[in-house]
Amino acid sequence: MTEIHTLYSAFQERIDAVLSALEMEGALPPDTPRANVSVEPPRDPAHGDLSTNAAMVLAKPARTNPRALAEKIVAHLEKDPLIERAEIAGPGFINLRLTAVNWTDELAAIAHLGAGYGKSGLGEGRRVNVEYVSANPTGPMHMGHCRGAVVGDALANLLEAAGHAVTREYYVNDAGGQVDTLARSAHLRYREALGEDIGAIPAGLYPGDYLKPVGAKLAEEFGERYRDAPESEWLAPFRERSVAAMMDMIRADLAQLGIAHDVFASEAELQRAGKPEQAEAWLREHDFVYDGVLEAPKGKAPPEDWEPVELPLFRSTRFGDDQDRPIRKSDGKWTYFGADLAYHMQKAEQADALIDIWGADHAGTVKRIKAAVAALSQGQGEALPFDVKLVQMVQLLRDGEPAKMSKRSGNFVTIAEMVDEVGKDVVRFTMLTRKPEAQMDFDFARVVEQSKDNPVFYVQYAHARICSILRKAKAEGFAPSGDHPGALDADDLALVKQAAQFPREVEAAARAREPHRIAFYLYDLAAAFHAYWNLGIDNPEKRIMLAHSPDVTSARLFLSAQIGQVIRNGLAILGVEAVEEL
Template identity: 65%
Template structure:
């Protein structure tokens, strides 16, 4: 049990005792009670808000409840001092021995340090990437792919069952255009000179598809009516594009458990079933929407459509699920698709581009209606990435066929650099990806700075062997001083960071924490530049060297655990 978990348990036991003695009533909701580092480290090692959040429901005031908690906390083994601050915060100062024990816990639990049962065997469906299957992955897709995959890793680390899903948009106008574009490349492969019309997909990536179709069918579909070949060419082109997308994602170490087809959702009758169910509950009706806000287009006319009563669930307007001509809207199919996902998950998370912000409320409303509010949906919006090369923008345009592919970027700077870089800012914040900066060996480059900390720590083992230091046997952690234990205190926050990031669905928190931990490690390391006695390895003191090496190993373990969540390999050495 980690130190923070231990004190959360101790506080729970003390509260149970107060209930037993009648000091506070039974049944208080304790979910908001926290154990965390105080904002000011001079106030102690741990702080709890138990008195603050429980006083009102307990029918008392925070200071009075804190006065009941404080003496009981003072009696807990390893607690050196307890103070009540402000309106009722309780600060605890712990003995150095407790931090040495936590260091031993980190080393003992190894790759499992920071794992928790927060998920309590609940299943979360994380849908991410879901790029239209009309071409290879480009850097516009990359950030959402990494955020989604890191979030899936994070949730699994925190004890959730995770389903990683990709929604294949293989119905609608875009894939019809893809089929027609593939037919042009098919004719080209048979020797015909072609001209690609405006609106078609002009990229060279369709040439191999055309060649494949030409080899398989010869000139069978040359000069034939579109109705004879469009469905076939669309299906074959989509399949080829999905193979390409899977290969691109594999370069990033991303693999999905489920690939769900939009066309299959429609074919299985799921849309009809979902709409009939909602209609039976009075949530789908025939009606006319109000005119668009602002300047109304000249060609706008009110049309009677099938509408979902999204306003009953907090949306700004009811939303069309079927057009006047009987065709499905994208939302109509999306609604049924989310109902399908909810059948196998306790919670849904979608990773979307920021350009989809306007559709968040309606799909959340639909999920609430279809699941009776039992399966929440969280939508994380991801801003685009601006590509730079030495500060100058790199232009890309998917339609023109001259975009920068994800594969190009991964091959140039490496998978780990791409993945780490995508998590160095909050997902909904704009970010720049500069090809020069992300490989720069400096403190300003978080990718390098964290990897360098790990590589430095690993180098100690090689250097100890070269120096002939005998480091066999258990390290005497009592030799670590307060400055070194301060690093342990930061390392001990890792389980809290994991749970906080998993709760908020924000994997970037792990990256931020690793940077802070690496900075603290580098600062401790750099003390030895001026004072050899402060180095991690002291040539004439094997016992002290062993203790400091144990500290370094623990920091390295935390870095590895955090990087594994991010899907990044820890560097053993850097050139």
């Protein structure tokens, strides 16, 4: 994807041209680095439309003071017909006020680009693997998975909008003890399906009713064959079929949130393919793994039966970890870290950058897995960019009180139950209304409230209001102006300026790997549109449709339509539908 020029990038180029002119005049040394020159909105809108730090960052190589250099830059900028005024502020910042044509041009750009407005080539096609959800395949998706699922999916959408080639991946932990427990739980339900009274579910097994259909299907397939057979005969086939059934359930649950992964990577297949052995061999060859004695647990006396055991240890202390970490257990089986290390090696072979979305309870493993990826990257000549986003849990409430748990699952509220009650869009948008590292309350009553205090409703209502205005205008014989509106006043242009921030917000959010920024931006844009619409309540001349002024009406309808387009584009990144009626 080629870079889509925005108002900000266009003025970055205009300022760059001024700097080139100053080099030719001798006011700047030839080939002065300009990477840190920025063009952005001033902190106070009263100071203008754009601000640049060019004089501040280039004064030192120019061997002058910032204000003196700013005066030379301003002298050139004042000749630009698209700049109404250029002023020096403080020690050398330059504030620009743009002519109105810039903003009407931006509206025309929104109309021309449509769903492409806000997209860019920032990522230059770089391959980014985003792994998210990765819940153990032992039951339906629940609220403990929901927030990370939405954050990961919205981040994948955001990175694609910014020009990255994204792979959405789910790591299936199907090689640990939890899947043996799943198989035993399914065997109990299998016996139940054969007519046996199984009584209360024993402690340590999964109690949810979701395993009843699995047991019934196993009974249909195997009949009485494994009712009284020893575990060694049925554990493997029951494990395989139970995991497959759980993954079908998980895919269906995620589909209700609008989430579909590109890759489901199996831990069991990873081990069968010998990936952990390959990772260990490579790390030993490069002196990142050695055989050593694991230290006794710190901060407390070791258990009486603890004995020092020689294990293969990864040198994670080289990368800032507090101790080296074992990749195998004393019985030769892979530790969780050892298997995870091999999994990241597999991902790194097909990506230019990795992002993991984890629950906050995994915070203790971040340092060691980052160390492992850093070690593995050394074989590629440069460090592979790797980011771990930690997502805090969500507390479920009903009218301020803790929500009751689900009968179907046994001890939690499922995603399917949430979506059935409040809808996919409410769930997704709400999960993005706070930074993922912050605690969140999800109150079933509040998230469907039709008020300004509910961001989901407020943004959806802005889009629905725009659609209603356009329908009413059409019924009354009005239409938006063609592709370049005139007749816009200062209040109209203020709304355009808010919309023009969108491409910049997308790039900034993509750089920071923070999709919630788009939700925040949409709330502000919705608030600006609602305030704009409310102007007409006190002043009839500020209404969008004016029977006595068709030119103004057409221009304001065009403006409203483009605000609706920007809202749709932002909601698409969040995976939320832009409704036309409420």
